[in-house]
Amino acid sequence: MTSPRFVIIGAGLAGAKTAESLRAKGFNGQVTIVGDEEQLPYERPPLSKDYLVGNAARDSLYVHDAEWYSDQRVELRTGIRATRIDRTSRRVELSDGAGLGYDKLLLATGASPRLLPDTAGVHYLRRIEDSDRLKRLFTTAASLIVVGGGWIGLEAAAAARQAGLAATVVEALELPLLPALGRDVATVFADLHRQHGVDLRLGIQVEHVGNDGQGTRVRLADGSVLEADAVVAGIGAVPNTGLAEACGLRVDNGVVVDANLRTSDPDIFAAGDVASVYHPLLGRHLRVEHWASALKQPAAAAASMLDKDEAYDELPYFYTDQYDLGMEFLGTIDGHDRVVFRGDLPGREFIAFWLKNNRVRAGMNVNIWDVTGPIKALIRAGRPVHPDRLADPGIPLDQVATA
Ligand SMILES: Cc1cc2nc3c(=O)[nH]c(=O)nc-3n(C[C@H](O)[C@H](O)[C@H](O)COP(=O)(O)OP(=O)(O)OC[C@H]3O[C@@H](n4cnc5c(N)ncnc54)[C@H](O)[C@@H]3O)c2cc1C
Incomplete structure (x- = not known):
């Protein structure tokens, strides 16, 4: 009898932690992680903080070093994209033309930055390479415009100030972080950034971003034009649900799973940024795009993949460091x-x-x-x-x- 094969799509924090949990829970079969990035699975929070300002080494980002995967008999296929899931034959097709049969499958495909309509010359912050590019830019640029006053936008503004750049944040709502924190506490963050010299342009939409090779111009809805050496956009993220949708899984702002991280297919699971998880305490589904969910949901997902009952009922948790x-x-x-x-x-x-x-x-x-x-x-x-x-x-x- 061949040993069962569990396949994990997405080599981020949730993918790596699920492999770790499977082994910790005694699973002896095959574990394969497929990831379209070239890197070992890594943690993203430092990309807009310590790593961006040069205070953290690349090695410190990795969830595990390369040896861990061989020691744990976890096959890690990086630089390869899963292109299709065939639920009838239980196979995943890969961008290198190969296919992988699975007994249980985990979707840990994360999220991608929401893009501005005119995106030429605009930076985004999701991958190590994005952070590397911005870090290099910080050594030559004198000014940065940040579109979006959410967590990543504000962290990028704080990093830019720390690197000595002038920073402007343009936010459509009247305060940064308003949906996340409400007015009373969002004000604390607006004051923090103003005190650190950030020019906050609030309650105004960006109409157009243009790049003439010399610098970037951002036209606002009131007709005013801002100029800077670079623009970074942090206007939210969209869950990577394409594979799940194409194979007919239930998707509604993320791959819909129960409290055991099981999708509408009993052999397919989802965790991390891509998963909309039923929360037993709150009595509704929640998709939480935060580090702690990608860290902790995998234990419950791994248990479910092993037919054990371990509901995920952690409260949403988030942290940030700014100045x-x-x-x-x-x-x-x-x-x-x-x-x-x-x-x-x-x-x-x-x-x-x-x-x-x-x-x-x-x-x-x-x-x-x-x-x-x-x-x-x-x-x-x-x-x-x-x-x-x-x-x-x-x-x-x-x-x-x-x-
Ligand atoms: C710049 C930045 C700063 C952050 N700071 C904080 C913070 O301070 N605090 C906090 O709580 N959270 C923070 N977060 C959020 C946190 O990093 C995420 O919640 C976490 O990375 C989610 O992990 P994940 O494994 O679900 O997804 P991801 O880390 O996105 O990993 C998914 C992986 O799957 C890959 N993939 C997608 N589709 C396929 C496919 N078809 N085939 C193969 N591979 C595929 C993706 O390329 C990616 O490598 C931050 C995120 C960013 C981007």
Whole structure:
């Protein structure tokens, strides 16, 4: 009898971690990872932070070194794209003309940057090569325009300032990070960037980006034109669902999976940025494009591939580092009716809580560490809290509930 073969499409964090979990859970069969990048699987967060400003070496990005894959008998096929899934014959077709039979299949194909309509001369930040290109540019350019005031855009602006460039951020909404954080906390980030010399152009659309070889011109909706040596766009990402759609899996803003990371085909699973996962606590599907999901969903996916029941019910978690601000965020802010701050807001050492009906839905610790445990407990408990006690740093977080 031949040993079972598990195939993983996508050699990013979720793909590599699923292979690791399969071995950790005792799977002895064949594991093959197919990835269209030439690199070993790597972590992307440093691409807009330490790696971009030259403070992290390339080797430090890799999830595992090359030996790990051979030691673990994980076959890693890099530089190869999966082009089609045939669910009837259980085969994956590859760009090199080969095919791979599978018993279980994981889709860990991640996401790709959303592109501007005129994209010539515009930089994006998703892959190591993108970060390398921008890093080189930082040594010659004097100015950068960032289109999009989301996480990646703001991190790129912070890196540009750190490298000594003038930076302008153009954001269509009235504040950066507005959908992610809501008005009260988004203001903190707007102030942070202004204080570090970033020119924030808010509430205005980009109409056209043009490059004449000398520099880039960005025309805004009010007719004004900004000029800079380079433009980087961070206007969101779209999940890489093409393979899943083409083979008839359920797709709705990501590959739809249950809490066990199983798709509408019982032998196909999905994890990481590409997966829209049913969350048992929140009672709905969520696609979370963050590092922690790609890191932790694989344990549940691997368990399901091995016919074990291990639901994924972690709260969404995100972190960022910009200038001297480091933060961690837990939960979801949807439907919140109030934000409570605890600590020193002007000094940027505080915790923000998003409440709905006096129940904590999300929490963000800024330059305060080792508090995610109690914040998570508050969100999970779902009990009403006293907002005044919550705001008082003298009262431990496990003593803020009303009863
Ligand atoms: C610049 C940047 C900064 C970030 N910073 C943070 C941060 O500070 N905090 C945070 O929480 N998160 C951050 N993130 C998000 C985090 O990096 C992602 O959530 C994480 O990388 C998702 O991992 P993944 O394995 O699901 O997908 P990916 O890392 O995208 O990996 C998927 C891989 O599959 C490949 N692939 C796609 N289709 C195919 C195919 N058909 N055949 C073969 N291979 C294929 C892709 O090319 C890619 O290599 C950042 C992301 C970026 C880009």
